[in-house]
Amino acid sequence: MANMIMASSKALITCSSTILPTPKLKLSPVQLSFPKLPLSNVPKPHQLLSLPNSISVILAASLAMAPPSLAAEIEKAALFDFNLTLPIIAAEFLLLMVALDKIYFTPLGKFMDERDAAIREKLSSVKDTSGEVKQLEAQAAAIMRAARAEISAALNKMKKETQLEVEQKLAEGRKKVEAELQEALASLEKQKEDTIRALDSQIAALSDEIVKKVLPAR
Amino acid sequence: MNVLANTLKGLYDVSGVEVGQHFYWQIGGFQVHGQVLITSWVVIAILLGSAAIAVRDPQTIPTGGQNFFEYVLEFIRDVSKTQIGEEYGPWVPFIGTLFLFIFVSNWSGALLPWKIIQLPHGELAAPTNDINTTVALALLTSVAYFYAGITKKGLSYFGKYIQPTPILLPINILEDFTKPLSLSFRLFGNILADELVVVVLVSLVPLVVPIPVMFLGLFTSGIQALIFATLAAAYIGESMEGHH
Numbered sequence: 001m002a003n004m005i006m007a008s009s010k011a012l013i014t015c016s017s018t019i020l021p022t023p024k025l026k027l028s029p030v031q032l033s034f035p036k037l038p039l040s041n042v043p044k045p046h047q048l049l050s051l052p053n054s055i056s057v058i059l060a061a062s063l064a065m066a067p068p069s070l071a072a073e074i075e076k077a078a079l080f081d082f083n084l085t086l087p088i089i090a091a092e093f094l095l096l097m098v099a100l101d102k103i104y105f106t107p108l109g110k111f112m113d114e115r116d117a118a119i120r121e122k123l124s125s126v127k128d129t130s131g132e133v134k135q136l137e138a139q140a141a142a143i144m145r146a147a148r149a150e151i152s153a154a155l156n157k158m159k160k161e162t163q164l165e166v167e168q169k170l171a172e173g174r175k176k177v178e179a180e181l182q183e184a185l186a187s188l189e190k191q192k193e194d195t196i197r198a199l200d201s202q203i204a205a206l207s208d209e210i211v212k213k214v215l216p217a218r
Numbered sequence: 219m220n221v222l223a224n225t226l227k228g229l230y231d232v233s234g235v236e237v238g239q240h241f242y243w244q245i246g247g248f249q250v251h252g253q254v255l256i257t258s259w260v261v262i263a264i265l266l267g268s269a270a271i272a273v274r275d276p277q278t279i280p281t282g283g284q285n286f287f288e289y290v291l292e293f294i295r296d297v298s299k300t301q302i303g304e305e306y307g308p309w310v311p312f313i314g315t316l317f318l319f320i321f322v323s324n325w326s327g328a329l330l331p332w333k334i335i336q337l338p339h340g341e342l343a344a345p346t347n348d349i350n351t352t353v354a355l356a357l358l359t360s361v362a363y364f365y366a367g368i369t370k371k372g373l374s375y376f377g378k379y380i381q382p383t384p385i386l387l388p389i390n391i392l393e394d395f396t397k398p399l400s401l402s403f404r405l406f407g408n409i410l411a412d413e414l415v416v417v418v419l420v421s422l423v424p425l426v427v428p429i430p431v432m433f434l435g436l437f438t439s440g441i442q443a444l445i446f447a448t449l450a451a452a453y454i455g456e457s458m459e460g461h462h
Contacts, residue, residue: 081240083251085251105291105294107273107276108276108291
């Protein structure tokens with residue numbers, strides 16, 4: 001394959017050196033203007049016969065007159081120039097591969113894998129405790145419910161008891177008050193009667209006294 | 219004519235675009251592209267240095283650089299996993315290094331001011347700008363997927379060549395050559411073309427106009443790195459999974 005490419009490159013270079021006087025593949029304004037030299041001769045009709053001759057003369061001259069330094073550079077202008085660089089670059093690449101593997105790919109890859117594993121482990125353990133947490137939560141809710149029921153029951157019971165007691169005491173008090181009231185009323189009535197009776201007996205004495213006082217001259 | 223050639227040469231030297239010019243070093247009688255090696259060392263230094271700093275002391279809760287490198291690793295793992303499948307683990311370094319090396323190389327060509335450093339010949343550019351680099355990476359990818367297939371399935375790996383029908387044997391064999399060829403030339407062509415377009419535009423219109431093309435270049439650089447890594451992973455995955 002290398003030979004083939006080399007051959008093609010040789011052909012390319014020789015071809016360019018015969019047709020164009022710019023075999024170095026250098027880009028310059030001259031490259032555009034120079035090929036016009038032979039072309040400008042073409043339209044002239046009286047030179048038609050001598051045209052191939054003139055072109056060949058010009059080409060031969062341009063080749064012959066090329067300075068030796070330029071010719072040397074033409075030989076060296078090699079795009080497809082295979083040499084020892086190739087195996088050296090391959091060896092360098094392999095060394096780079098080993099070195100990068102030692103300081104970059106393997107350590108960092110291992111580190112990343114370990115971190116991944118650690119994170120995954122932590123994540124799964126978190127998932128496990130989440131189940132536990134749920135169970136505990138349910139337990140707590142059940143305990144709370146039981147406690148609440150107990151408390152409300154006790155409260156209800158206490159309320160009933162106190163209500164009963166209060167009612168009882170109320171009734172007792174009312175009865176007592178009523179009895180006292182009855183008693184008081186009765187005694188009041190009695191006192192009233194007594195007073196009226198006493199007043200009745202006193203009325204006669206009083207009226208006698210009044211009469212005596214009003215009619216002293218009797 | 220001599221004057222013309224001289225002015226031509228002067229104009230070559232003035233215009234900044236250099237293609238196929240290399241800064242040659244001689245190592246034991248072999249020629250080497252020095253500019254590619256220099257820039258590849260810089261890229262490797264950037265990669266190793268930043269990775270070493272960022273991953274020096276990993277924290278459980280990542281910050282800054284570590285965060286970024288973790289993101290990059292996740293990305294590479296994702297690419298590998300998508301293409302290779304569940305057994306992607308051992309291939310993460312290869313795919314990741316491919317991606318990071320190509321990506322940093324491409325972006326270094328676009329972002330680092332290489333041109334400040336003058337070379338005697340040729341110029342510094344992205345390492346992926348050179349066909350040697352891309353072919354080296356593509357050949358390594360070929361070796362990788364052969365290795366993956368043979369270690370996974372043994373010699374029965376070669377049964378895939380006659381898999382749907384034996385008629386496809388030549389095409390299946392051809393595929394082993396077209397894969398690295400297309401991988402390397404895609405990357406090489408894209409990066410070279412991108413840098414050339416930017417240089418040509420800068421030499422034509424120095425202000426404002428090249429900027430969108432530069433951003434496009436950054437975009438294509440990233441895409442090319444991703445494509446290379448993804449295709450390499452896909453080839454490896456393909457050779458491991460088999461056609462049953």
